[in-house]
Amino acid sequence: MKKAQVEIFGLLIIVILITIIAIFALRFFLYTGGESERNQDVIANNLLNALLKTTMCEKSLSDVMVDCYNGLNSCDSENCKTYIVSEIKFIINKLDIKEEDYKFIVSISDDDFIKIGKCDEKKQDISLAAPYVKNINSKLFKADIYLCNY
Amino acid sequence: MSSKGQLQINETILVLIIFTILAIVGLIFFHNFNINSIKSQYVSNEKIRTFTLLRTFQDLPEIKCSSQIKDINCVDSIKLFSFKKLNNINFGNKKISMELIYPEGTGKECNLERFQWDYPNCNYWLLYEKKPSNIKSKEIITTPVSLFYPLTNEYKVGLLKIESYY
Structure with missing residues (x-):
């Protein structure tokens, strides 16, 4: 082999080595450690299901809310709405979810009945439970829960 | 004084030594990188397995509320008593427990042996526990669940907790 050919061969080896090193370095720096599975949606759905089913004053919470909307006080408290809000806040607080990290909205016959929490539902990184819609005593009951940064 | 041929041989040996050192360093780096990536994978x-378990655990027929009419999304608190006695269940190195959080309970642990005395006043069920001898790290995930009390026909709020040991 001529001297020029040997030098080109050496250069080729160096280029191949640098390319291999660059590929590994890129893979190392771009590696994110695997996809973190989002379980917020599951938690949001379970929370909504557990909240609305919960027995309060011998009725489910959803029934108690509709009664309260209709002016019936199922729980013999001074103000049924204040009582319901405080109980919901107590349950969510026990789950270590901060007020900024959730929003719980209940509307009955398209009127906003309860709005708790400070989570901005317009944010993109929120988790939303499938809305709970039911006809209770001929009133359309709808409940939504949003979780953000939880 | 070395001749030109000897100088060239020395140069070749030097290049070979440097190349070998570089190759060894590269191999060590590659090996460590591989090990770390396998561990993180x-x-x-x-x-992912734990999240899947969190999603599906409450749907296990061993603990799910039974109804012949419709599908009820809740956990039967009485079924939880016997769950720990099931021998053919293996979830790996995990601890699974259920705690009643609303209304607040007495803090008593629920055991099958003390069912007739403690139920429904106990509020903590240890459902599964398998700890490895050497725990390097652990991760805890929780989800609220609806707990059904058939004797009083009440629904309460429980917290399903899964601790994974690595």
Whole structure:
């Protein structure tokens, strides 16, 4: 082999080595450690299901809310709405979810009945439970829960 | 004084030594990188498995509320008593427990042996526990569940907690 050919061969080896090193370095720096599975949606759905089913004053919470909307006080408290809000806040607080990290909205016959929490539902990184819609005593009951940064 | 041929041989040997050192360093780096990526892949897979378990656990027929009419999304508190006695269940290195959070309970642990005395006043069930001898790290995930009390026909709020050991 001529001297020029040997030098080109050496250069080729160096280029191949640098390319291999660059590929590994890129893979190392771009590696994110695997996809973190989002379980917020599951938690949001379970929370909504557990909240609305919960027995309060011998009725489910959803029934108690509709009664309260209709002016019936199922729980013999001074103000049924204040009582319901405080109980919901107590349950969510026990789950270590901060007020900024959730929003719980209940509307009955398209009127906003309860709005708790400070989570901005317009944010993109929120988790939303499938809305709970039911006809209770001929009133359309709808409940939504949003979780953000939880 | 070395001749030109000897100088060239020395140069070749030097290049070979440097190349070998570089190749060894590269191999060590590659090996460590491979080991770390396998470890993080294992942890990532375990997390996915735990999340899947969190999603599906409350749907196990051994603990799910039974109804012949419709599908009820809740956990039967009486079924939880006997769950720990099931021998053919293996979830890996995990601890699974259920706690009643609303209304607040007495803090008593629920055991099958003390069912007639403690139920429904106990509020903590240890459902599964398998700890490895050497725990390097652990991760806890929780989800609220609806707990059904058939004797009083009441629904309460429980917290399902899964601790994974790596």
